[in-house]
Amino acid sequence: MDPGPQVVTYLFGNESLPITDTLIWAWVVCIVIIIGARLATKDMKIVPAGLQNVAEMTVELIYDQIEAMMPGEGKRMLPFIATIFIFIGLSNLVGFIPGVVNPTADINTTLGLGLVVFLVSHYEGMKKHGVFGYIKGFGEPVIILLPLNVVGELAKPISHSFRLFGNMVGGGIIIMLIYSAAPWVLPVPLHAWFDLFVGAVQALIFGMIAIAYIAVCRD
């Protein structure tokens, strides 16, 4: 019994660049998002209906969250945060389909997203304060605290990505155990809880904490 990502095939033949099932489902999620975005914006109307309505509600939700923490930056940060939010949200929700592995139940996916947020937050901080002024900010309030601040800064992407990974993998393991013990009715409410509720909440939290990290670096 191995809950981790399973290697399906190798990209260049023998044992190099393994392609896991989580990676393949991540590609499927990307393609679904691209097609969905194209369909939602194909013929836009003043009064939205159907898919355009859903897309507008999602964008508005994320825009309001960014504006609440970084006033005036909503339009600029929207593409980045919305990409993360929609990708993670759909990745968490696809686990509801039997046989599909959550792309986020893989530390490579979540750590990659966490590192992207880490880089963007420090880029934003350097853009706001200048490179030297930003690095000087780590030595405050006294210079002795510099290593402590640096370690605290490096712990951010780890806690950020392990939170999502742990939630999705923990839910997956519990569902797997229930499947081996009682495969008939019991897994249905568990799927609803771990994939629909926890998945949606974790996607929202990942996006909001990404906004919070960027906002803290800009201060």
Place this chain on the structure above:
Amino acid sequence: MVEFSPEVIDTIISAAALLGAGFAMIAGIGPGIGQGYAAGKAVEGVARQPEARGNIITTMLLGQAVAESTGIYSLVIAIVLIFTIAT
């Protein structure tokens, strides 16, 4: 000094890893208390000011997510112990 055969040593390592995974999950107490406290305070806030419900729930979820991270660390440690060392 007693000499053990390799199978016995493997069994002892597996048993110790599984026991360690169980002990690691004691850390689940902390997030339980913390999240419950946050939820209780949020209920008090909503009861006092029902119109601020949306803001209170968003803040509560963010705080609970941060409080959860220690529990998630222990979960990851337990998963590593069970699925990589004990097998």
